[in-house]
Amino acid sequence: MTSGGSRLVIPLGVATGAALLTxxxxxxxxxxxxxxxxxxxxxxxxxxxxxxxxxxxxTVVFVGSVGYLLTRREGWDILAHASAEIGVLFTALTIxxxxxxxxxxxxxxxxxxxxxxxxxxxxLIYLGYLMLRAAVEDRxxxxxxxxxxxxxxFLDIPVIHKSVEWWxxxxxxxxxxxxxxxxxFQLPLMVNLAAFALLYAFLLAQRVxxxxxxxxxxxxxxxx
Amino acid sequence: MGPWGYISAAYLxxxxxxxxxQVRVRRRLKAARxxxxxxxxxxxx
Numbered sequence: 001m002t003s004g005g006s007r008l009v010i011p012l013g014v015a016t017g018a019a020l021l022t023x024x025x026x027x028x029x030x031x032x033x034x035x036x037x038x039x040x041x042x043x044x045x046x047x048x049x050x051x052x053x054x055x056x057x058x059t060v061v062f063v064g065s066v067g068y069l070l071t072r073r074e075g076w077d078i079l080a081h082a083s084a085e086i087g088v089l090f091t092a093l094t095i096x097x098x099x100x101x102x103x104x105x106x107x108x109x110x111x112x113x114x115x116x117x118x119x120x121x122x123x124l125i126y127l128g129y130l131m132l133r134a135a136v137e138d139r140x141x142x143x144x145x146x147x148x149x150x151x152x153x154f155l156d157i158p159v160i161h162k163s164v165e166w167w168x169x170x171x172x173x174x175x176x177x178x179x180x181x182x183x184x185f186q187l188p189l190m191v192n193l194a195a196f197a198l199l200y201a202f203l204l205a206q207r208v209x210x211x212x213x214x215x216x217x218x219x220x221x222x223x224x
Numbered sequence: 225m226g227p228w229g230y231i232s233a234a235y236l237x238x239x240x241x242x243x244x245x246q247v248r249v250r251r252r253l254k255a256a257r258x259x260x261x262x263x264x265x266x267x268x269x
Contacts, residue, residue, distance in 0.1 A: 089245050
């Protein structure tokens with residue numbers, strides 16, 4: 001019998017908890033307030049890690065989807081499905097944290113800014129991916145269709161990244177990629193990025209375990 | 225609302241979302257383990 005639990009889950013959980021607590025401390029207490037935005041800029045230590053973790057999650061969906069289409073091995077599909085679910089969660093949290101940050105800095109919860117809009121499109125694409133999986137009864141067919149959406153949806157990520165250069169936006173350019181962030185802000189940001197990467201791995205290990213067990217149950221039911 | 229109100233709202237929302245997802249995954253894992261155990265036990269509860 002497969003237990004669906006990974007030996008990685010407990011050590012990952014402990015490491016994730018410790019990293020998140022360190023991240024909270026460095027972001028909310030250790031880091032100084034921003035000279036322009038003031039204290040509210042601390043939302044960056046949540047907003048940036050959630051969006052980069054979402055990118056990581058959708059990259060894994062892309063890899064899993066390509067792997068599934070090439071090999072038709074169920075493991076790739078389980079990995080892609082699990083990662084898509086976590087990616088949707090992180091994207092939703094990114095948009096929510098961005099809206100809460102936007103109100104005191106831009107004076108609005110929401111604006112049809114290019115980066116916000118393309119990120120919302122990303123959320124809708126992968127919500128569609130999950131709905132498609134739930135709607136198609138034939139598991140293999142659903143996995144095939146979802147893999148195609150998983151690959152095409154990934155194309156939105158470079159568009160999101162470049163949106164601040166291609167269009168006039170309220171959203172600031174990518175400070176991390178340009179190396180335009182002061183070390184006093186960069187260190188807590190890196191700690192939080194590591195914490196959220198661990199959180200992603202922790203959630204993924206558990207969700208893949210669920211996927212394996214549910215696939216095994218389905219297989220046995222079909223054999224009966 | 226002051227800056228810490230916005231900061232608290234953002235972090236609280238994230239904590240609730242992540243915790244709710246974690247609980248959901250653990251519940252699914254337990255339900256799947258139970259279903260598999262029932263199958264292996266020949267349908268006994």
